[in-house]
Amino acid sequence: MISASINFARPQFSLDVRFEANARVTGVFGPSGAGKTTLINLIAGLERPDAGSIALNRQTLFDSALGIDTPAHRRHLGMVFQEHRLFPHYSVKGNLLYGSRPGGEELNRIAAILELQPLLQRRVHQLSGGERQRVALGRALLSNPQLLLLDEPLISLDLRLRQQIIPYLKRVRDTLALPMLYVSHDLAEILQLTDQLLVLENGRVAGHGRYADLVHDDAVLAVVHDRGMRNVLAARVHSHVHGDGISILEIGPQHEPPLSSQLVAPLTSAAPGASVTVSILPWDIALAADIVREVSIQNQIHGMVTRCTAHERSMLVEIDIGLPVIAEISRRSAASLNIQVGRPIVCLIKSHAIQYLDAM
Amino acid sequence: MMLSPEEWSALLLSLRVSLWSVAIMLIPGIGCAWLLARKKFYSKALVDAIIHLPLVLPPVVVGYLLLLALGRRGWIGHWLYDNWGVEIAFTWRAAAIASAVMGFPLLVRAVRLAIELVDIRIEQAARTLGASPWRVFLTVTLPLSLPGILAGVILAIARSLGEFGATITFAGNIEGVTRTLPVAIFTYTQTPGGDPFAMRLVLISVVVSLAALIVSELLARRIQRRIGLAS
Incomplete structure (x- = not known):
């Protein structure tokens, strides 16, 4: 369970959100500029909130009042970014094992789920876009995270490739007991993985809950209606x-x-x-x-x-x-x-x- | 072309001095470059200016300042001599230190540029995978900036092979001890009938410098292939 209460202000943009997410997969939906990526970066510890608190499974990761700010590398969160961000100087296997920790998932198991075995010895520049994102997903999973943060992981891929990656995401959802926050501006993409949504607009939470319930709310409907509601x-x-x-x-x-x-x-x-x-x-x-x-x-x-x-x-x-x-x-x-x-x-x-x- | 014992001594001394000068400055140089590339701090402009000072000061001034600090009566040199019996000025070590100080800004500039070109987002990814700042530096930043570090090292070696003003002021012109190639060339040009000898040393300098450039180019290509930057 992740609970967050975050204030974060920048000259052009401010984020002020409060939520608790319990679902296996929570889809973070909102138009571009709503603050989705900022929210994920704040949870991951790549940026620092001005005030507030972030806790994962009752363990405080950040609390401005108590002066707690766990550095990103000790938060035990897996992250998949919009771009693959693989290490160009390592092989696929080297990338996968970079963050692996004892007691975590095994390389063979993750490689089997994501069908990565034929790629293990390759270099990053020899992979296609879809393969790179699969390796990035595997790399995050092997770091034994308590929560997986996915920040528009399919945005750099074309439509056909996106649909080829989604089954792998579903497989991860169904085989690993790992909560996920899945950010996307594409509602259809999110709804294939979960019906639990956190809807953001202008740095605020417009709604949080089951999609079928949320759409009855005017504030959510205003965000969702012309952005792929279906x-x-x-x-x-x-x-x-x-x-x-x-x-x-x-x-x-x-x-x-x-x-x-x-x-x-x-x-x-x-x-x-x-x-x-x-x-x-x-x-x-x-x-x-x-x-x-x-x-x-x-x-x-x-x-x-x-x-x-x-x-x-x-x-x-x-x-x-x-x-x-x-x-x-x-x-x-x-x-x-x-x-x-x-x-x-x-x-x-x-x-x-x-x-x-x-x-x- | 057969080299005379004096020529051999000048060439080997020059190589030894330049390699030692790089050895002295490499780690502090990479450290300074990383600080300037990745950190924001209050006195950054001042630190940057101090690092670059040897680039704009007359080399003789640098040599003289080194002599004031590290000479037998200098405030560091005097302490070194009293406690450890170490003498620096007018030894080959002085030549190496003079070269290191003069080459330092060139090394830092090249390495800083290389570190700035390393995608900070890849470093972030490493952090989310549990890598401490040290591990991120050693496993991501350093290997990905290796071509730039190599360029900086070659530049510093080349600068060192040509170092004259600071060396002659701080290390002197003692045959077999501190008479590096440029100092030897200078000495021959000041000696009646020394021109042919000076020419031979000039030729040696050109060959050594060219060889260094070619080796660095080959190495850079190999590294780039290895870290997957070239396709």
Whole structure:
């Protein structure tokens, strides 16, 4: 658990945040200039807050009142930067072992998780961009950190490469008991790893909690709405219908068939049984009181309204379809449909409104 | 070309003096360069100016100041002689010290530039991996600035091979003891009929300096390949 209360002022910018993060992965989201990187640098000890305190698992790393300021190299935090920052004069193996400590993860295990074995003897300049970030991730993991700080680790990679790295991040999340703070300005990237968000804007915390809850808050919605707000759903490929150019996906808990729903989506190259991540924009979900007959829309999913909030121009409706999804409709439609908590509803989603986020 | 015993003695003495001068100044030089490159402190401009002083002062002045401090009656020299029986002025050690002082600013400038070019973000990464400031310096900063350190060392050796004013003032012109190549050349030019001998020594100087430059270039390329800076 990381708890922080930080004041940090510079002529052009000030940061004033207070939060406690308990989740396995907390996504730090905000527009550029919101203070995300500064926050991470302050936690890592690369910069010094003007006042406040930072504690990790009840151990104080910084406290201006008590005069505690643990130097960066004694904080036991792993960090992955926007640029790889690998040591050019060491081999991949030398980089990986640079910070390794007794009692930490073993080289072989980390190399297996990140598929680094074929690269171990190479020099840094012989690696591709994606490989460099994987080595940087492995290097941080091998230093036996208590918390992993990831500062936009995919920003220097092109879109296709980003999607190739995300599965490795998921694997790290699922195999190592290591809390992470994951900074990004790309909401889709964060939502593939976690639904726990710390939303920053102008050096302040705009919101902190579960994404589906946060979007109902005006301050958070203002930050998120035009910056890639979307539903990100984990799904499994059920089958393909090649003749129609579609794939059938299943969403919801795998072992509870009554709760899982099927989605008709564009044809994917992933094999039946494979996991995929899909994204649906809130304004691509229409709501209906009942099943609509004779309509081009392929997906009609029963659900129940669990929350709705009116905003300046629209109504955000959270619907439980086995997992929570957010739909955005006009306030006028909401009134005519009599949208309220507890109302059964049908979500209408065009198959082509479903986007695959991962290429793998 | 066969060298006479006097010529051999001047050449070997010059090489010994220059190597010792580098040995004396290397660690303090890297330390000063690191301070100037990486630290902010109140009197930085003053420290910088003092380090550069030998570059702008007449070498004779430097030699004379060294004589005042380290001569038998100087405030350090007198203490050294009384306690340890060590004499510095007018020995080969004086030539090495004179060379070191004169070459120091050149070494510091080159090393400082090299350290400034080391990406501070890579040093930060090392810190987050648990490396103490010392370890960061020894495993990241130093190896990555090696080409610049080498350049500084070669520059200092070259400066030392040519050192004349401070040497002749502080170490004198004693054959076989402090008569380095430049001092020997000067002596021959002052001797009737010495011109051919002076020419031979000039030739030796040129060859030695060229060799130093070529070796340093080859070494620099090898280091750059090793630290992965050249692709």
